[in-house]
Each structure stands twice: as C-alpha cells, then as structure tokens.
Amino acid sequence: MTLSLLAGLIGGIGLFLIGMGLMTKGLRNAAGPALRTILGTWTRTPLHGLFSGFMITALVQSSSAVTVAVIGFVNAGLMTLGQSVGVIFGTNIGTTVTGWIVAAVGVSVEVKALALPMIGIGAFMGLTNRKTRRKHLGDALTGFGIFFLGIEVLQSSFLSVGRDLDLSSLHLGSTADILIFVAVGATLTLLMQSSSAAMALIITAAMSGLIPLESAAAGVVGTNIGTTSTAMFSAIGATSNAKKVAAAHILFNLGTGFVAVFLIPLLIMGVRALSADPIAWTATILALFHTGFNLLGVLIFLPLTPRLVAFLDRRIGHDDSEQGRPVYLDDNVLKAPTMAIEALFMELGRLGEMTRLMAQKGLASKFRHKDFIRDKTTLDSLIEAIRRFCEKLGNADLPLAVSARLPKVLRVVQYFDKTSKIMEKISHDHILLDHQIPGSGLRAARVMRREVRDILNVAHTPCAPEFAGLKRSLDHLQDTYHELKDELLRLGAQGRLELNRMVQLLDYYSGMRSMCEQAGKGTLTWAALRESVITCADANEANDYTWKTHE
Structure with a gap:
C-alpha cells in the first residue's frame, strides 16, 4: 500500500x-x-x-x-x-x-x-x-x-x-x-x-x-x-x-x-x-x-x-568596464533563441566597433607604435566568448529562422577576427617610412590611406545615408590599391625605389587593403543580419546606448 x-x-x-x-x-x-x-x-x-x-x-x-x-x-x-x-x-x-x-x-x-x-x-x-x-x-x-x-x-x-494521517499535528500554532x-x-x-x-x-x-x-x-x-x-x-x-x-x-x-x-x-x-x-x-x-x-x-x-x-x-555593474567580457551574452538568454540572436547581434556590433577603432589607431600611428595592438588581447577574448556562446546556441533546439542566421553570425566574427590578425601582422612585419617613397608614389599612398580611413569612418554609422555606398567604396579601394601597386612597381623598375623597400611597401599596402576589406565585409554582413533581427531605427538607438555606455 x-x-x-x-x-x-x-x-x-x-x-x-x-x-x-x-x-x-x-x-x-x-x-x-x-x-x-x-x-x-x-x-x-x-x-x-x-x-x-x-x-x-x-x-x-x-x-x-x-x-x-x-x-x-x-x-x-x-x-x-x-x-x-x-x-x-x-x-x-x-x-x-x-x-x-x-x-x-x-x-x-x-x-x-x-x-x-x-x-x-x-x-x-x-x-x-x-x-x-x-x-x-x-x-x-x-x-x-x-x-x-x-x-x-x-x-x-x-x-x-x-x-x-493525523492532520492535527500540521496545524500552525506559531x-x-x-x-x-x-x-x-x-x-x-x-x-x-x-x-x-x-x-x-x-x-x-x-x-x-x-x-x-x-x-x-x-x-x-x-x-x-x-x-x-x-x-x-x-x-x-x-x-x-x-x-x-x-x-x-x-x-x-x-x-x-x-x-x-x-x-x-x-x-x-x-x-x-x-x-x-x-x-x-x-x-x-x-x-x-x-x-x-x-x-x-x-x-x-x-x-x-x-x-x-x-x-x-x-x-551593480561597475566591474563590466573590462572590454573583453561580453556585455550582452550570458547563458540566460540561450533559453529564448530569438532573444539570443538579438543579443548576438548587439555583441557583434560592439565587436565591430572595437575592431574598427583598433584599425583607426593603427592607421593614425602608421602601425609604428604598439599601443593599438594591445587591443588585440581584448578582441581575442571577446571573439572567443562569442564563439562559445554560438556553440551553445547551436546545440539547442532552434527555430528555423534562428538557425538560418547563426552561420551569418559566425561569418561576421570570422571577418573581424581576420581584421585583427592582419593588423597584428602589419605591425610586426613593417615600419612605414613615407619619405622614402618618391613623389608620385607618395601621393598614391596618401590617397589609399585616406580611402581606408573614410571607409572605416562610414562603417561606424550603419544607418547613415553614406553607409549604402560602403560596398562601392570597397570596390573602389581595389582600384586604388592596384593603381598604387602599379606606381610602386614602376618606381622600382626605374630604380627610383630600392627593390627590397618596394616589396615591403607592396606587402604593407596589401595588408592595409585586406584589413579594410575584412572590416568592411564584417560590417556589411552584420548590417544584413540586422535587417532580419532589428529595425534600423532601433539599431541607432541601441548603438547610441551601447557606445555612450562604454566610452
């Protein structure tokens, strides 16, 4: 019984x-x-x-x-x-x-x-x-x-x-x-x-x-x-x-x-x-x-x-100044896949912001100073945290709409990861000395650096009108790089530029082009993800909140 x-x-x-x-x-x-x-x-x-x-x-x-x-x-x-x-x-x-x-x-x-x-x-x-x-x-x-x-x-x-059972013993008396x-x-x-x-x-x-x-x-x-x-x-x-x-x-x-x-x-x-x-x-x-x-x-x-x-x-919250820790991701959000993909979207926006700022620091110092590269440790930590979160989310029972977006999320992470790795390589391998480039080559180099800087600035404002032209700017950057490449090769062939230095410069500007392309592609892919996750107006509001909070 x-x-x-x-x-x-x-x-x-x-x-x-x-x-x-x-x-x-x-x-x-x-x-x-x-x-x-x-x-x-x-x-x-x-x-x-x-x-x-x-x-x-x-x-x-x-x-x-x-x-x-x-x-x-x-x-x-x-x-x-x-x-x-x-x-x-x-x-x-x-x-x-x-x-x-x-x-x-x-x-x-x-x-x-x-x-x-x-x-x-x-x-x-x-x-x-x-x-x-x-x-x-x-x-x-x-x-x-x-x-x-x-x-x-x-x-x-x-x-x-x-x-x-005798229930009398269960009556409350005190x-x-x-x-x-x-x-x-x-x-x-x-x-x-x-x-x-x-x-x-x-x-x-x-x-x-x-x-x-x-x-x-x-x-x-x-x-x-x-x-x-x-x-x-x-x-x-x-x-x-x-x-x-x-x-x-x-x-x-x-x-x-x-x-x-x-x-x-x-x-x-x-x-x-x-x-x-x-x-x-x-x-x-x-x-x-x-x-x-x-x-x-x-x-x-x-x-x-x-x-x-x-x-x-x-x-609560004063310990979150450490940039390498996720601000939007934790295991609680995994219980609601739709919320998880939105949290990933916001964290990717933050990762992109940090990556572009790192690139701009590199450009400003002409990759000669090592201060900007210290950000890479922070960036690597955040990238690893995002990938771990994606792995946990991928193991869950996801709606089709969420599972279809997850590969795009990982693609964005990969683009920004490549961006930081390229910057690290440029910093380790090259020191740019523009005064060693003859006049016509120097002008072409300045044009390219200006285009890279402008592209990174536009990528900071994904809802601004200029953002619609980001892909065209990246395509034009290819042309600009090839013009610079042709000019450096011509100067080298004429003996006006020492050949070892010419090779260094070609590698340097090729890395700069790749860095900008990866950062731009990451931002464009993130923007495409935004269309299915959050409205552009909400993105502006969210970005304002995010960057003002963490400046």
Whole structure:
C-alpha cells in the first residue's frame, strides 16, 4: 500500500513537471514573435510593463521565460531597467493564473474528460505539423492535458494519504510553524524549478485535505519566494543587466513574501467568518490569496520603481568596464533563441566597433607604435566568448529562422577576427617610412590611406545615408590599391625605389587593403543580419546606448 501511494505521488509530480515543461515550451515557441513585439512596444512605462508581464506570463505559464526575454531586451538597450522592473512585477501576477486553473479543474471539471482529448489532439497536431506554429501549439495542448492528469493522480494519492494521517499535528500554532511551511514551499519550487508546479502541488494537497488551509497559505508564500532561486542562479556569471533584472526580481519577491506572511492570520480569520466549510473552497481561497498578496506587492513597489532602479544602478555593474567580457551574452538568454540572436547581434556590433577603432589607431600611428595592438588581447577574448556562446546556441533546439542566421553570425566574427590578425601582422612585419617613397608614389599612398580611413569612418554609422555606398567604396579601394601597386612597381623598375623597400611597401599596402576589406565585409554582413533581427531605427538607438555606455 505504501509503495502504491509513493508511486502515485512521484508519478503525479512527474506528470506535473512534464506537462508544465511541454506547455511552457510550446506556448513560448508559438508566441515567440508576439513575445518580442509586446515586450518591445508595450513597455513604455513601468505600468505598461506591468500589464505586459502579466499578460505574457499568463499566456506562456513561465515567469522565467519572460524574465529571459526581458534580459535580452535590456541587454540590447531596447528596454530600460525601469521598464523591465514593471515587467518583472507583472510576471509575478501572471504566475497566479496557475492557481485559478487548478481551482477551476478541481472544483468543476471531470479531469479525464478534459485531459485525455487534449493529449490526443495535441499529439496529433505535433506529429502532423513538424517545425510549424501548429506543432508548438500541439505541444502546449498536450502539456495542458498531462498537467491536468497530474492533478487527478495527486488528488487520488493525497486522499489516500489523508485517511491514514493525523492532520492535527500540521496545524500552525506559531510564527515558527509558518516559516517552516514557507520553507517547504520555497524548497518545492527550488527542486521542481517551477513555481507553478509547486503551487499546483500545494493547492492539490490542500484540496484533498492533506494539509490545513493555514499550512497551504504559508506554502503558497514559499513558492513565490522560491522563484528567487531561479533568479539567483541566472545571475551567476551573467551580464550586469541580467544581474540587475534578477536583483529586482529577488527584492520584489522577498519583500512581497514578507508582507504576505503577516496576512495569513487575517486570511484565516476572514475565511472562518465567511464560510462554515472552508475546505470546499480551499483552492479558490488559496488562488485568491496568491493573487491578492502579489497585487499588494505591486502597489507597494511600483511607486518605488525609480528609487529601486537607481539603487541597482549604483550597486551593480561597475566591474563590466573590462572590454573583453561580453556585455550582452550570458547563458540566460540561450533559453529564448530569438532573444539570443538579438543579443548576438548587439555583441557583434560592439565587436565591430572595437575592431574598427583598433584599425583607426593603427592607421593614425602608421602601425609604428604598439599601443593599438594591445587591443588585440581584448578582441581575442571577446571573439572567443562569442564563439562559445554560438556553440551553445547551436546545440539547442532552434527555430528555423534562428538557425538560418547563426552561420551569418559566425561569418561576421570570422571577418573581424581576420581584421585583427592582419593588423597584428602589419605591425610586426613593417615600419612605414613615407619619405622614402618618391613623389608620385607618395601621393598614391596618401590617397589609399585616406580611402581606408573614410571607409572605416562610414562603417561606424550603419544607418547613415553614406553607409549604402560602403560596398562601392570597397570596390573602389581595389582600384586604388592596384593603381598604387602599379606606381610602386614602376618606381622600382626605374630604380627610383630600392627593390627590397618596394616589396615591403607592396606587402604593407596589401595588408592595409585586406584589413579594410575584412572590416568592411564584417560590417556589411552584420548590417544584413540586422535587417532580419532589428529595425534600423532601433539599431541607432541601441548603438547610441551601447557606445555612450562604454566610452
């Protein structure tokens, strides 16, 4: 009998987790473009962000998925920290929808009559529509059905346990008891990595009479606090923006949980005054309590948003001045491929900026001084970090639109990597002494250096009108180089230029041409990637944010 009960409990929890995983992944993938649109355009103020966070979390049933998307937008400079804080508040209200679903299913629905058709229809949709939105919706529908089956299995198991268990020992009698059940709820969330699944488990146990209402209410508070564990884990090794979003999440949940603990006695007093049989309404009461204390938390924290943002800006992010570390990439963003490709786009923009600045320093010193080459160590570190991120992203289950862009990302990295390697070689192999070039050759050399400088300057402004002519400028640079080459060869043949020096100069300007071409091709490929990732207006805004922040 004990083994049967244990199997039922373990199986019910397993169905919960499998169902929540399928449901979250399916809805998140199906709503991917909508998620980006809503977060990108409906978060102008913290209040707008609050509504957006609630709506999207209620849809995809995963506050962590929304948080990852928020991190991606903050990293890209497309959403301010103040706007993201509003979204984080909204996600906490959105997670309360799970409680209402469990309450509705447990009170008025024959679970199997609802769950089995959902599983069958969802599985059929998933099998017959590979790699389409309908397939993702099918996965979500299957997840809902499995989730509901988990509710029924746990209800049956809890009822069996309740017949043999003396529940009087579980009644709360002190603050210490309340804190114990808060810890139980937080631990369940930590172990399951899903506050929604932990919440459903606690409500189902309370509906079955296994634990009293007071214990369940404390457990519900614990699930809210337990979600901070996900935020804490996500902040490890993350960017400063990710750490700020995670810190806002942690402060809100801890503060709201602290207030909610003091509301439990008031909740019990109110329930007993209004209902002679609170067990019949346990699920509804707990769902209402969960929603109520989260709303109260929003009322407390929303007016404090500017102060919270200022506090986080002062405390977090001062160590990110090291240019070799990614500013936009961390493992949190990998959970949302669309956000990951946008983060890559922004990091590539930063890499391109650093590469072009390095090239301009080299030109300014005529590659004689070694100061500019010190930037190569920083550049190599950032390139390696981007490639590691791409490798992790490539191993994930990617939508076709994202997997099609990943090779372009790697191509951009390769162009900028070649640019830095060429500059290093020029610096090591050559020292330019223009006064050794006769007049006509010197004029041609100056023309070429001016064109290279102009091309690098234009590449700094990808949304400026001049950028449209970048490819033509690169083609013209080829002609300019060949004219210079012909002139140097003519001077060498005439004996006006020492032949060893002529060879050095040809190699030098060939390297300069290659350096400029690689940098230009990297920028053009990045710009082509931009067309499918971000609008030109947003790119300007993001670039302004990025370069002003890191100057």
